Amino acid sequence: xxxxxxxxxxxxxxxxxxxxxxxxxxxxxxxxxxxxxxxxxxxxxxxxxxxxxxxxxxxxxxxxxxxxxxxxxxxxxxxxxxxxxxxxxxxxxxxxxxxxxxxxxxxxxxxxxxxxxxxxxxxxxxxxxxxxxxxxxxxxxxxxxxxxxxxxxxxxxxxxxxxxxxxxxxxxxxxxxxxxxxxxxxxxxxxxxxxxxxxxxxxxxxxxxxxxxxxxxxxxxxxxxxxxxxxxxxxxxxxxxxxxxxxxxx
Amino acid sequence: xxxxxxxxxxxxxxxxxxxxxxxxxxxxxxxxxxxxxxxxxxxxxxxxxxxxxxxxxxxxxxxxxxxxxxxxxxxxxxxxxxxxxxxxxxxxxxxxxxxxxxxxxxxxxxxxxxxxxxxxxxxxxxxxxxxxxxxxxxxxxxxxxxxxxxxxxxxxxxxxxxxxxxxxxxxxxxxxxxxxxxxxxxxxxxxxxxxxxxxxxxxxxxxxxxxxxxxxxxxxxxxxxxxxxxxxxxxxxxxxxxxxxxxxxxxxxxxxxxxxxxxxxxxxxxxxxxxxxxxxxxxxxxxxxxxxxxxxxxxxxxxxxxxxxxxxxxxxxxx
Ligand SMILES: Nc1ncnc2c1ncn2[C@@H]1O[C@H](COP(=O)(O)OP(=O)(O)O)[C@@H](O)[C@H]1O
Ligand SMILES: [Mg+2]
Numbered sequence: 001x002x003x004x005x006x007x008x009x010x011x012x013x014x015x016x017x018x019x020x021x022x023x024x025x026x027x028x029x030x031x032x033x034x035x036x037x038x039x040x041x042x043x044x045x046x047x048x049x050x051x052x053x054x055x056x057x058x059x060x061x062x063x064x065x066x067x068x069x070x071x072x073x074x075x076x077x078x079x080x081x082x083x084x085x086x087x088x089x090x091x092x093x094x095x096x097x098x099x100x101x102x103x104x105x106x107x108x109x110x111x112x113x114x115x116x117x118x119x120x121x122x123x124x125x126x127x128x129x130x131x132x133x134x135x136x137x138x139x140x141x142x143x144x145x146x147x148x149x150x151x152x153x154x155x156x157x158x159x160x161x162x163x164x165x166x167x168x169x170x171x172x173x174x175x176x177x178x179x180x181x182x183x184x185x186x187x188x189x190x191x192x193x194x195x196x197x198x199x200x201x202x203x204x205x206x207x208x209x210x211x212x213x214x215x216x217x218x219x220x221x222x223x224x225x226x227x228x229x230x231x232x233x234x235x236x237x238x239x240x241x242x243x244x245x246x247x248x249x250x
Numbered sequence: 251x252x253x254x255x256x257x258x259x260x261x262x263x264x265x266x267x268x269x270x271x272x273x274x275x276x277x278x279x280x281x282x283x284x285x286x287x288x289x290x291x292x293x294x295x296x297x298x299x300x301x302x303x304x305x306x307x308x309x310x311x312x313x314x315x316x317x318x319x320x321x322x323x324x325x326x327x328x329x330x331x332x333x334x335x336x337x338x339x340x341x342x343x344x345x346x347x348x349x350x351x352x353x354x355x356x357x358x359x360x361x362x363x364x365x366x367x368x369x370x371x372x373x374x375x376x377x378x379x380x381x382x383x384x385x386x387x388x389x390x391x392x393x394x395x396x397x398x399x400x401x402x403x404x405x406x407x408x409x410x411x412x413x414x415x416x417x418x419x420x421x422x423x424x425x426x427x428x429x430x431x432x433x434x435x436x437x438x439x440x441x442x443x444x445x446x447x448x449x450x451x452x453x454x455x456x457x458x459x460x461x462x463x464x465x466x467x468x469x470x471x472x473x474x475x476x477x478x479x480x481x482x483x484x485x486x487x488x489x490x491x492x493x494x495x496x497x498x499x500x501x502x503x504x505x506x507x508x509x510x511x512x513x514x515x516x517x518x519x520x521x522x523x524x525x526x527x528x529x530x531x532x533x534x535x536x537x538x539x540x541x542x543x544x545x546x547x548x549x550x551x552x553x554x555x556x557x558x559x560x561x562x563x564x565x566x567x568x569x
Pocket of ligand 2 (some may be wrong): 042233
């Protein structure tokens with residue numbers, strides 16, 4: 001599913017967090033969004049997923065504007081997201097987290113007649129667990145999962161909603177180098193298996209240049225550059241603004 | 251928690267056995283004090299457990315839950331006194347009335363932030379309490395509704411008989427608790443736990459937060475009303491204290507004492523609180539002081555309700 005952003009703008013007080021951003025993510029693409037801290041990357045995701053309303057601009061999903069739609073409607077249309085700080089349901093086990101997500105997805109969240117989980121939900125949750133590789137911690141409470149597994153669970157919850165477009169906000173945040181690569185390999189496999197339009201925010205340039213087919217660079221809420229890894233690597237503006245001081249960004 | 255159809259059957263079986271035991275006791279040994287206790291406990295258990303649907307399940311702390319307990323009691327007692335309706339019909343209408351009242355109050359409260367929610371529920375309770383106090387001609391004002399409830403037999407039951415009242419209250423309370431248990435184990439109950447755990451993520455999953463909260467508030471109000479009906483039966487009337495804030499406080503105490511994360515926690519808490527009240531009232535006039543100290547000891551000693559404490563301890567042992 002194609003995601004197209006046109007002239008998106010959002011200010012917080014005086015700060016223009018997103019300033020006239022126009023970008024296209026073709027159906028089935030795997031793109032990275034990079035940029036220094038405070039560049040507006042998370043805000044960009046928040047605007048697409050419907051957490052905030054933009055001041056101006058359009059978010060087009062297969063050429064239909066979804067700006068007026070609620071979070072729920074956007075989820076139903078196929079926009080899924082995971083969060084920079086892993087966001088799951090700490091008192092529930094991994095399986096319960098995913099069953100709850102599937103239950104919500106099939107519109108059964110308000111059912112008081114049935115028992116939880118409704119029929120078929122356990123199986124679908126199991127598939128998602130298998131897909132991301134969380135089956136070994138199925139019955140562990142989310143609160144006591146390792147940091148990496150919590151990030152995975154967050155992504156798994158998003159996947160349980162069967163998105164077409166998946167936005168991952170720093171899936172490797174807070175991980176060591178080896179763990180990062182394992183995580184991003186999983187993400188790439190998911191993208192491949194589920195034919196997703198996947199956009200991820202990432203600070204590790206090695207990962208970005210290896211994995212993403214296109215890269216968008218945000219800086220002070222604006223698009224500084226976009227292109228293939230090679231184009232970005234050699235872009236003078238990007239080198240000046242970002243790559244040159246990469247060590248400060250993480 | 252591995253909830254499925256099986257555990258539903260198991261819960262029903264446990265409830266049936268518990269009910270059977272309670273019903274058999276008077277045939278083995280009659281003790282008016284014990285029967286009194288069970289009658290009061292059945293009202294209080296419904297009251298506290300319904301509150302816990304909000305506090306423990308959803309993370310909504312209502313300070314005004316007593317208003318629905320009081321409304322249920324008044325609605326029922328008034329209907330019995332002013333109409334010829336049979337008792338079960340009057341009880342059902344009273345619960346329906348309370349449920350609608352909860353829907354109206356909830357519609358205003360549930361969109362507010364946590365702090366304001368607690369505050370506004372308290373304000374609504376004070377409003378309803380003052381209406382009860384000032385509407386003398388209907389409610390009897392601060393004297394309460396007196397004159398007793400008309401004795402209408404239903405299916406050979408005579409509610410003036412303590413034994414029959416005891417049986418009736420036990421059955422209603424167990425059925426009510428089973429219904430609440432079922433709701434808490436339903437997909438909707440799970441949704442409430444999601445809201446408690448992580449409200450913002452729940453909103454991203456397609457759950458309409460205010461609607462889920464409003465449902466929870468309405469259901470909880472209805473079951474508190476049912477508790478109020480039992481209370482009205484016990485006192486043969488209704489008193490403004492039933493709808494007053496110290497009564498809401500009692501329910502909160504029961505929930506906290508027994509444990510918010512165990513379904514039966516509030517029932518145990520209600521039993522402890524009633525027993526404490528009885529014992530303390532016998533030995534001293536400084537009831538509030540003694541109760542406060544006991545609750546503080548529990549709160550600071552266990553750091554959680556009694557059942558929650560044992561559950562955590564048990565799961566640590568078994569690891
Ligand atoms: N909810 C918010 N309220 C106010 N300001 C915000 C909010 N979210 C983000 N901002 C501001 O917008 C800017 C971009 O933030 P963010 O999108 O989180 O950056 P990034 O994810 O690229 O690090 C920052 O200046 C931040 O302070
Ligand atoms: Mg960010």
